[in-house]
Amino acid sequence: MDLYKFKYTFKNRLNFIFGLVIFIFIILLIKLFYLQIIKFENYSALAKSNSLKIVPIPPIRGQIVDVNGEVLAENKLVYTLEINPKDRPNLNKIKQTLANIVEITKYDLKKYNKNLSERSYSSTLPIKSNLTDTQVAKFVANQYKYPDIYLKQKFARSYPKGKSGAHFIGYLNRINQKDIQRLKKIDRFESYMGLDHIGKTGIEYFYEDRLHGQPGYKTIEVDVHNQVIRTIKTIAPKHGEDITLNIDYKIQQVAEKSFGKYKGAMVALNPNNGAVLAYVSQPSFDSNLFINGIDETNWRRLNDSVHKPLINRVVSGLYPPGSTLKPFVALAALENNIRRPPFSITDKGFYNMPNQSKTFRDWKKGGHGEVDLIKAIAVSCDTFFYGLGVELGIPKLNIVLKRFGFGEKTNIDMPNEKRGLIASDKWKKAKYKKKWYQGETAITAIGQGYTQTTPIQLAIATAKLINRNNNLRPHLLKESNTSDHMKSKVSDSKNINTDTDNLDLIKKGMSLVTKEGGTAAFISKNSSYNISAKTGTAQVFSLKKDEIYDESKLPDRLKDHALFIAFAPSENPQLVIAIVVENGGHGGSTAGPIAKKVFDAYLNGIN
Amino acid sequence: MNKLNFNNIFKNIDKILMALILSLIIIGLITLASASQQNITLVSNQIINILIGMVLLILLSRIDPKRFLFYAPYLYIASLILLAFVAFFGFESHGAKRWINILFFNFQPSEMVKITIPLMLAWLYHRLQNNINYKTHVIAFIILTIPCVIILTQPDLGTAILICLAGCVIIFLSGLSLRIMMVSGFGFLLALPYFWSTLHLYQQNRILSLLDPGRDPLGAGYHSIQSMIAIGSGGFLGKGWSYGGQTQLNFLPETSTDFIFSVYGEEFGFLGVIGIFIIYFFILYRCIDMAQKMQNTFSRLATASLVFTLFISSFVNIAMVAGLLPIVGAPLPFISYGGTSMVVSLTMIGIIMSLHSHKSLIAN
Numbered sequence: 001m002d003l004y005k006f007k008y009t010f011k012n013r014l015n016f017i018f019g020l021v022i023f024i025f026i027i028l029l030i031k032l033f034y035l036q037i038i039k040f041e042n043y044s045a046l047a048k049s050n051s052l053k054i055v056p057i058p059p060i061r062g063q064i065v066d067v068n069g070e071v072l073a074e075n076k077l078v079y080t081l082e083i084n085p086k087d088r089p090n091l092n093k094i095k096q097t098l099a100n101i102v103e104i105t106k107y108d109l110k111k112y113n114k115n116l117s118e119r120s121y122s123s124t125l126p127i128k129s130n131l132t133d134t135q136v137a138k139f140v141a142n143q144y145k146y147p148d149i150y151l152k153q154k155f156a157r158s159y160p161k162g163k164s165g166a167h168f169i170g171y172l173n174r175i176n177q178k179d180i181q182r183l184k185k186i187d188r189f190e191s192y193m194g195l196d197h198i199g200k201t202g203i204e205y206f207y208e209d210r211l212h213g214q215p216g217y218k219t220i221e222v223d224v225h226n227q228v229i230r231t232i233k234t235i236a237p238k239h240g241e242d243i244t245l246n247i248d249y250k251i252q253q254v255a256e257k258s259f260g261k262y263k264g265a266m267v268a269l270n271p272n273n274g275a276v277l278a279y280v281s282q283p284s285f286d287s288n289l290f291i292n293g294i295d296e297t298n299w300r301r302l303n304d305s306v307h308k309p310l311i312n313r314v315v316s317g318l319y320p321p322g323s324t325l326k327p328f329v330a331l332a333a334l335e336n337n338i339r340r341p342p343f344s345i346t347d348k349g350f351y352n353m354p355n356q357s358k359t360f361r362d363w364k365k366g367g368h369g370e371v372d373l374i375k376a377i378a379v380s381c382d383t384f385f386y387g388l389g390v391e392l393g394i395p396k397l398n399i400v401l402k403r404f405g406f407g408e409k410t411n412i413d414m415p416n417e418k419r420g421l422i423a424s425d426k427w428k429k430a431k432y433k434k435k436w437y438q439g440e441t442a443i444t445a446i447g448q449g450y451t452q453t454t455p456i457q458l459a460i461a462t463a464k465l466i467n468r469n470n471n472l473r474p475h476l477l478k479e480s481n482t483s484d485h486m487k488s489k490v491s492d493s494k495n496i497n498t499d500t501d502n503l504d505l506i507k508k509g510m511s512l513v514t515k516e517g518g519t520a521a522f523i524s525k526n527s528s529y530n531i532s533a534k535t536g537t538a539q540v541f542s543l544k545k546d547e548i549y550d551e552s553k554l555p556d557r558l559k560d561h562a563l564f565i566a567f568a569p570s571e572n573p574q575l576v577i578a579i580v581v582e583n584g585g586h587g588g589s590t591a592g593p594i595a596k597k598v599f600d601a602y603l604n605g606i607n
Numbered sequence: 608m609n610k611l612n613f614n615n616i617f618k619n620i621d622k623i624l625m626a627l628i629l630s631l632i633i634i635g636l637i638t639l640a641s642a643s644q645q646n647i648t649l650v651s652n653q654i655i656n657i658l659i660g661m662v663l664l665i666l667l668s669r670i671d672p673k674r675f676l677f678y679a680p681y682l683y684i685a686s687l688i689l690l691a692f693v694a695f696f697g698f699e700s701h702g703a704k705r706w707i708n709i710l711f712f713n714f715q716p717s718e719m720v721k722i723t724i725p726l727m728l729a730w731l732y733h734r735l736q737n738n739i740n741y742k743t744h745v746i747a748f749i750i751l752t753i754p755c756v757i758i759l760t761q762p763d764l765g766t767a768i769l770i771c772l773a774g775c776v777i778i779f780l781s782g783l784s785l786r787i788m789m790v791s792g793f794g795f796l797l798a799l800p801y802f803w804s805t806l807h808l809y810q811q812n813r814i815l816s817l818l819d820p821g822r823d824p825l826g827a828g829y830h831s832i833q834s835m836i837a838i839g840s841g842g843f844l845g846k847g848w849s850y851g852g853q854t855q856l857n858f859l860p861e862t863s864t865d866f867i868f869s870v871y872g873e874e875f876g877f878l879g880v881i882g883i884f885i886i887y888f889f890i891l892y893r894c895i896d897m898a899q900k901m902q903n904t905f906s907r908l909a910t911a912s913l914v915f916t917l918f919i920s921s922f923v924n925i926a927m928v929a930g931l932l933p934i935v936g937a938p939l940p941f942i943s944y945g946g947t948s949m950v951v952s953l954t955m956i957g958i959i960m961s962l963h964s965h966k967s968l969i970a971n
Contacts, residue, residue, distance in 0.1 A: 006736060009782040011899060014911055017776065018895045021915075022888075024922050029884060031929045035839040036877040043839025187808060 053220050056194030059213030060155055062240035064169060064203055066249040067277075067478060072169050073204065075155040079131040081139065082124035082150045085116055089148060094127065097146065101138045102128055111293055115174065124150055129292055157197065159287040165252055167312040168245075168279040168414065168476055170202020171287035173294075191215060200290070201312070203243065203476060206413050213240035244478040246275035254601040255280045258594040263582040264561070265313035265455040267474070268598055271463035271567060271576045274474045276412070278598060281313040315417040318452040319580050322536030323380045323519075324563045325401075325447030327506045328461060330373055332400035333388050334502040341505065344372040351386035353438060360386045360442055363537075377509025378518045380535060382446050389445020390438060397445070398422050403470070404461040412456055412474040420457055423450035447536060459578035462565045465503060465510075466573045510534055511570045520564070520588035523596045529603055530570035533595070535588040536563030559583035564591035568599045575602050619668040619964040621897070627890045628941060628956055632657055634883060635867070635942035641849045642862040642870040642944075649863060649944060656946040660953030667957030672965045675958065676905050679723075679730035683750070686723040689716035690757045717758045717766045718951045722958070724751060724770055725912035728777040733905035744783050747774070764810055765923070765935035773916040777908050810933075830866070834928045838872035845876030863944040865937065869928045891918060897963045906962040913955045920952075 035043065064073035081102070083089045091112070095104040108128055115125050127149070131139070139151055157172045175183075175198045183189040183198075191214055192198065198212075199205040216237035220230070255266055255278040268278040283305075289298050302310055311317060333339045349367035351360045362368070362382040368375070376384035389397065401407065407422035421427075423444065425436030443449045453461075460474050510532035514524040519535040538561040562584030567573040577595045584590035636653060643649040693716050728747050735743050751774035759767040779788070803811070837851065851873035862870050872880055894914040901907045917940050924939040926932040938948040 006739060006782060006904070010780050010904075010907060013780050013782075014895060014898060014907075017780070017911070017915065018891070021891055021918055025884060025888065028922065028925050028929065028931070029880070031926075031931055032838065032872065032877060032880050035835055035929060036841055036872065036880070037843060039839050040842045043836050044842065046836050047840035187812075 054217050055220055057216040057218060057234075057237045058154075058194045059215050059237040060239045061157065061172075061213065062211040062242045064211070064243050064245065066245055066247045066252075068248065068250070069244075070249040072159070072161055072165060072245070072247075072249070074158055074160060076158040078129065078154060078156040079136045080126040080152050080154065081128040081131065082126050082152050083148060084124045084150075091127075094149065098128075098149070101142065102131060102135045104128055107295060111295075114293060124152070126152075126292075130156075157291050161249070162286045162288065163284040164256055165247065165249070165279065166202075166284045166287045167281040167314065168202050168247070168276075169287060170199060170204035170206075171290040172197040172204055173200045173290050174198075174292070193217075197291070201415060203245065203413070205415050207243055207477065210241040211243060214238040245476045246270075246277060246478050247279060247476060248277045248602075251278045251598060251601050252280070254278075255594070255598050256282070256284075258597040259581075262584055262590065263307055264580045264584065264591075265317055266577065266579045266594065266598070267314050267455050267459045268575055268577045268602070269459055269463060269474055271466040271472075271573050273479070274460070274463065274472050275478070276474050276476045277575070277602065279314055279476065281311070281317070283307050283309040285309045312414065312416060313580070314455045315412060315414045317454060317580065318418055318420060319455070319561055319563065320449070320538040321406075321447040321451055321453045321458060322538035322561070322563050323382075323447050324458055324534050324536035324565045324578075325451065325453075326377055326380065326385055326445075326536075327465065327510055327534050328401055328404055328406070329385060329388065329392075329397060329445050329447075330377055330509065331465075331502055331506050332397045333373070333392055334505060335400060335499070336392060336396050338391055339373050339384075339388050341372045341374060344370055344375075345384055345387065347371045347381055347383040349383065351383045351442070353442065354390070356438070358439055360439070374505060374509040374512065377506065377534065378512035378515070380513075380519045385445045386442040389441050392445070394424050394436070394441055394444065398424055404464050405457055406451070406453060406461060410454075410456050410460045410474050413476050414456075417456070418454050420454055421450060421452040448539060455578050455580050458563070458565050458580075459576055462567060462578060463576045465506060466567060466576070468503075507532060507570070510567075520592045523588070523592045527596070529568055529599075531566055531568040531596070531599060532570040532573075533564060533566035533592070535586070535592065536565075537561070537586050538563060540583065556583050559585050562586060562589070562591045564588070564595055566595050566599070568603065575599060616665060616669075619960055620665065621893075621960050621963055624890065624893050624897075624956065624960065627886055627893065628953075631883070631886055631890075631941040634871070634886075635939075637848065638867055638871045638874070638942065639863060639944055641851065641874060642867055645849070652946075653944050653949070656949040657953075659946070660950045663950060664953045664957035664960070667954060668960035668964065670961050672906060672962050675726060675909070675961070676730060676733065679726040682723045683727035686716060686719045687754060687757075689719065690754055692716070693761070694757065715947055717754075717761065717763055717770075718947050720754045720758065720770055721766075721773065721916055721951060722913070722954060724754065724774050725777065725909050725916065726958075728774055729905045729908035729912065732777070732781045732908055733903065736904045739781060741787075744778055744781070744787075747778050747781070751775075751778075762807055762810075764806070765937050769916065769919055769923070769937070772919055773912050776915045777912045780908060780911055830861075830934050831930050834866055834869040835930045837866075837869040838929060841873040841876045843877045845872075845874050845879055848874050850874060865924065865934075865939075865943065866928055867943050868925055868939050871942075872928075887918075887921065894959060897959065901962060910959050910962055913959055917952060917955060 061075055063071055063075070065071050081098070083094065091104075091109055095109075098104060104127060112125055112127050136151065139146075143151070159166070159169060159171070161169075174196050175192060179198050180189065183192060188209075191212070193215055195215065199208040204211065214237060216235045218234040219232040251268065255268065259266065259280055259282050263282050265282070266278065266280040267276060269276045285302050289295075289302075294302075330339075347362060347367035347369060349362045349365055351362070352358070353360070360382070363380070367383060368379050368381045371379070371381045371384045373384070375381065376388075398407075401422050407420050409417045409419055411417075423440075428434060428436050428440075428450070440449055444451060456474055460472060463474075464470070464472055511530060512518050513533045513535065514520050514527075514531045520533050523533075524531055540558055540560055560583070562579075562581040564579040564581075565577070567576045575598075577598055579591040579594055581590045581594070636650065636657075639653055640650050727750055731747055731750065732739060732743065751771065755767045755771045755774075758770065840846070841851070851870055871883070875882075891914065894910065898907050898910040898914070901910060920937060920940050923932060923935065923937045924943070927934055927937065938945055940948060940952040
C-alpha cells in the first residue's frame with residue numbers, strides 16, 4: 001500500500017470510528033433516557049419507599065450420618081427472639097418487658113453485643129436462643145406488646161452424640177470477619193446470605209461446600225410499617241447434601257469406651273480402600289457448646305486445659321513413632337539387601353558404636369540372645385536395629401519411609417493435618433546448624449530421636465504394608481459416584497515398588513509380635529483370629545545418664561507414650577489400627593487391649 | 608520568573624482540549640465530594656492525584672514527538688517486563704494478581720500498557736509505512752497479543768479487552784482489509800464458547816446476571832439493580848447535590864470509584880447527563896480533528912488509539928452502571944476516584960498535546 005492510499009484509508013476509517021463512537025454515545029443516551037425519563041416513576045418509587053425487599057431463604061444444611069445411617073449431626077428446630085440493631089433497641093428496657101416471659105441473662109446480652117460487633121449483613125440478631133415451648137406460647141399470646149421483637153424459627157445444628165466423635169464431626173460456629181474475607185475471595189459470600197453459621201472444624205469444615213447448599217430468596221413488597229403486603233417471587237433454596245461417612249459408630253463407641261480415661265488417639269481403617277471406620281481423639285469436648293458461640297467459661301476450660309481436648313490428635317498430634325517404626329526400617333534394610341535372614345546377631349543387651357566408645361542399650365537387660373530380622377521385630381530388639389540403622393544409613397532409610405508416607409500429609413479429608421518429620425543431616429543443619437552424629441542414626445532406627453508422626457500416618461503406613469497402592473489415602477467420606485474429589489486422587493495409582501518376599505518377611509515378624517515371646521503376646525489369648533502388630537514406646541523426656549526409667553515412680557505426664565499398630569486377620573487383613581496412648585507406658589500393655597476390643601467388635605460383631 | 612517564561616511552560620498546551628478536560632475533572636471532584644459523603648481526605652487525595660497528573664501532562668506536552676517515536680519500542684519492552692514481573696512477584700488482592708509495589712505506592716503495569724501499546728503499534732506502522740502489507744498486520748497482531756494474554760491471566764478481563772480493542776483500532780486505521788476483518792470476526796464468534804469456558808466463575812456470573820439481573824439479586828445482579836435504581840430515580844433534573852438517597856444511604860457500592868456515574872446521574876439527572884455527554888462529544892471532536900490534521904503516521908495513529916482507549920473506558924463504565932454491560936470494575940476516566948486512572952488519563956492527553964503541537968517535527 002502506498003503512502004497516499006494509506007492516508008486516504010486512514011482518514012476515511014478515522015471518520016468511521018468517529019461515527020461509531022457517536023453511535024455508542026447515542027445508545028448510552030437512549031438507555032439513560034429510558035431509565036431517567038420513561039422509567040422514572042418506577043425507579044423513583046423503588047428508591048423512595050424501598051418497598052421491594054429481597055429476603056434470603058436459607059438452605060437446610062445436610063446431615064452427617066455414619067455408614068449405617070446413624071445420625072452424627074442433624075438440624076433441630078429452635079425458636080429465638082431477635083431484635084433489629086437498626087431500631088436502636090434499649091436492651092435494659094427489653095430485658096424488663098420480657099421479664100415475665102423469659103429471663104434475658106447477662107450472658108445473653110454479652111452474646112448479643114459480641115454478635116453485633118461481628119455481623120455484617122443479617123438484619124436481626126438473637127437476644128435469646130432456644131426458647132421452650134411454654135415461652136414460645138407466652139410470647140405469641142402477648143406479641144402485640146412487643147412490636148420490635150421478632151420470634152424466629154430456625155434450624156440449629158445439633159450433635160446428638162455430644163462428646164463422641166467430636167473431633168472428626170467438627171462443629172459449626174457463627175460466621176466471623178475472617179470467614180467473610182475467605183468467602184469473598186472464593187466468591188461464595190453471597191451464598192451465605194441469611195445464614196449465621198459455617199463449619200469450623202472436622203467434616204463440617206472440610207465438606208462445607210456440600211453440606212451448605214445454596215440459599216433461595218423471595219421478593220416481597222412491604223409497607224411503611226414493614227408489614228408484608230405480598231410475595232412477588234420465590235426461588236426455593238437448594239438444600240445441602242447429606243454426607244455419609246465410613247465411620248461405623250458402633251465400632252467408634254467401642255473404641256472410645258476402651259480408651260477410658262487415657263489421652264491419645266486411635267484410628268481404624270480398611271486397608272483395602274483407606275476407609276476410616278473409627279477415629280478417636282481423647283480427651284474430647286461437646287460440639288454442641290460451640291454452635292451459638294461458646295461462652296467464656298467453657299472456652300477457657302477447653303482451651304487452657306493441659307490435656308488439650310481441642311486438638312484433633314489423629315491428624316494434628318505429633319508423636320515419636322518409637323518401635324512402631326521398626327517394620328519400615330527393617331523393610332528398608334531388606335530392600336538394600338542387608339540383614340536378610342538367615343543373618344543374625346547375638347544380642348547381649350547393648351550395641352557398641354563402631355570405632356567409638358559409645359554404647360546403646362537394649363530395652364531388655366541382658367539382651368535377646370540369637371536375633372534375626374524376624375525375631376527383632378517380634379521382640380522389638382533395639383540392639384539389632386541400632387546396628388541395622390548404622391549400616392543402612394539415613395538417606396536409604398528415608399527413601400523407604402517417604403514411600404510409606406512418613407513426613408508427608410496423608411491428605412485425609414480433615415483440616416489441620418500435620419506433616420510430621422523424617423529427619424536427615426540436611427534438615428538438622430538447616431534447623432539447628434549442627435552436624436548429624438552417627439549415634440542419632442542409631443536411635444532414629446528404633447523410632448526415637450527427631451522423627452515425628454501423626455496417628456493417621458502410622459495407620460496409613462501400616463495399611464500400605466498390606467495394600468500396595470502407593471496412592472492409598474485415608475478418607476472419612478463414604479465414596480460415592482459423585483465423589484470426583486476422591487477419584488482424581490486415586491486414578492493414577494502406582495504400586496509400591498517392593499518385593500513381595502520382603503513384605504512377607506516383615507509381616508511374618510509382625511505376626512509373631514502377638515505370639516509366644518512377642519511384645520504383645522497376651523492379646524492373642526482366646527482370640528479366634530490372628531493379629532499382626534508392632535508395639536512401640538516413645539519417650540516423653542530423656543533420662544539422665546545412669547538414671548533408670550521406673551514407670552511407677554514417675555508422674556503421669558512424664559510417662560512414656562504407648563504406641564501400637566496392628567492389622568487382623570493376619571492372613572487376610574480387613575482392619576488396620578494405629579493407637580497412641582499418651583503417657584500410657586509400654587505399648588503392648590495399654591494400647592494392645594484397646595486394639596483387641598476394636599478388632600473383636602469389627603471381626604466378631606458386637607454382641 | 609517573568610511572564611514570558613510562564614507562558615512558555617504552557618505553550619504546547621491545547622487550550623480548547625485543556626478547558627474541556629478541566630471541566631470534566633471539576634465535575635468529577637464535585638460528584639466525588641457528594642459520593643464520599645463529604646470525606647475531605649478522599650477529596651484532597653484526589654486533588655493531589657490531579658496535580659501529579661497535570662504536572663506530567665505539562666512535561667509530556669513539551670517533549671519532542673521524535674522522542675516518543677524513538678522510545679516507543681523500549682517502553683513497550685519495559686512494560687512487558689513489568690507485566691512479567693507482576694506475574695512472578697506481584698501481590699494479590701481480591702483474587703487477582705495485578706499490582707506491584709514501587710517505593711510507597713502500588714502500581715498496575717497493565718495500566719501502563721494502555722499507553723505503550725498505542726505508541727508501539729504506531730511506531731511499527733510508521734517505520735513500515737511505505738510497505739504495509741499483511742505481514743505488517745501479523746506483526747502488529749503479535750505485538751498486541753503478548754501483553755493481552757499476560758493481562759488476561761492476572762486475571763483482568765476488562766483491561767485485556769480494552770487494550771485489545773485499542774490495538775485493533777490502530778490495525779483497522781492502518782488499512783487491514785475488510786475481508787480479513789470479517790473472516791476474523793466470524794472466527795472470533797466461533798471461538799466464543801471456548802473463551803466462555805476459560806472465564807472465571809465470578810466473571811461468568813457477572814455476564815449471566817447482566818442478561819437477567821433478577822437471576823441472582825443478592826449476588827452479581829445486586830450492584831446492577833441498585834445502580835439502575837439510583838440513576839432512574841434521578842429523573843430529569845436530579846435530586847440535587849448531596850441529596851441522592853440511594854448514594855447517601857449506602858445502597859450503592861463503590862460510589863467513589865466505579866459507580867460514581869450513578870451518583871452523578873442520581874443527583875444531576877438526565878440534564879446533567881446531557882451536559883457531560885456534550886463535553887465528551889467536544890473532546891472527541893477536538894481529538895479526532897487533531898489526528899486528522901497531524902502530518903505523520905506515528906502521530907496520527909497514536910493519537911487516534913489513545914483517544915479511543917479513553918472513550919472505550921468511559922463507555923464501558925457508563926454502560927456498566929446503566930445496566931448495559933456486566934460489572935467489570937472499570938473506572939470512569941477523569942471522574943472516578945483513584946490515582947492510577949487519573950494519572951494515566953492525563954498522561955495520554957499530555958502525549959496527544961505533544962504530538963499535536965510539534966506536528967512538523969517528524970519527517971513523513
